[in-house]
Amino acid sequence: MPTSPLRTLLACAFLAAAVAGCAGTARSDGAPPSSPALSPAQIAQLLASPDRSDADRRNDLRRKPADLLAFIAPRPGMVVLDLSAGGGYTSELLARAVGPTGRVYGQSNTPDGAPGRSALALAERAKKASSANIVPVVQPFERPAPAAVAQGGLDLVTLMFNYHDLAAMGVDRARMNAAVFAALRPGGVYVLADHSGRPGTGISEGPTLHRIEEAFLRREVEAAGFRLLASGDFLRNPADPRDKETPDPPQPKDEFVLKFVKP
DSSP states (O other): OOOOHHHHHHHHHHHHHHHHHHTSOOOOSOOOOOSOOOOHHHHHHHHTOTTSOHHHHHHHHHHOHHHHHHHHOOOTTOEEEEETOTTSHHHHHHHHHHOTTSEEEEEEOOTTSSOOHHHHHHHHHTTSGGGTTEEEEEOOTTSOSOGGGTTTOEEEEEEESOGGGTTTTTOOHHHHHHHHHHHEEEEEEEEEEEEBOOTTOTTTTHHHHOOBOHHHHHHHHHTTTOEEEEEEOTTOOTTOOOSSSSOSSSOOOOEEEEEEEOO
């Protein structure tokens, strides 16, 4: 089958970003970074960077990145995996936070294992000097980490607002969480955020309301061996009835953020 121009463009962009990421100065000795987490002033400076896109700044109004980064507490030198990276909003924030001595793998999954639109978007972000440490990776969710870091090579894994979609996608979530556990070093953290569902709904309303029950997600992640370290309330909205995809009357969705640690 002939290769389409779009597929060729995607593959070239993906390869260029991967080569750039591998040529960086990211830590390779397997030791956790010793630098402190970013201060509020450093986070504010990061968010005010003039090379951030207007689209990302608009997204900031909903995503509250200052609170998110303070909660995650990324440190310079960290090696990170951003699962289901999408357009790369979180990947770029983390890439800026971990700096040139760190690395952020932005994971996406395509049916044929070839680079798709997410990998292209990540490769475009990696063209910026401030986020040149982003490396797009196309991996199945059940094996999300590149081989080089799949056994204890990561300090942090994030999955933002997409866990609820995994059931409809046919992902084996137990295998995925076990693979994340294996890829994190002891003391590494796994941070997940999602749209809150009502008690007892589990993941059943993921395909329709794009929501998941917080307690259900927590049980699945803890079954892989993780321990809950903290929960963030900065995206909570107790007034959300949680019975529709878009709350009625119009208001922010109730969303939770959970931080787990590998003992």
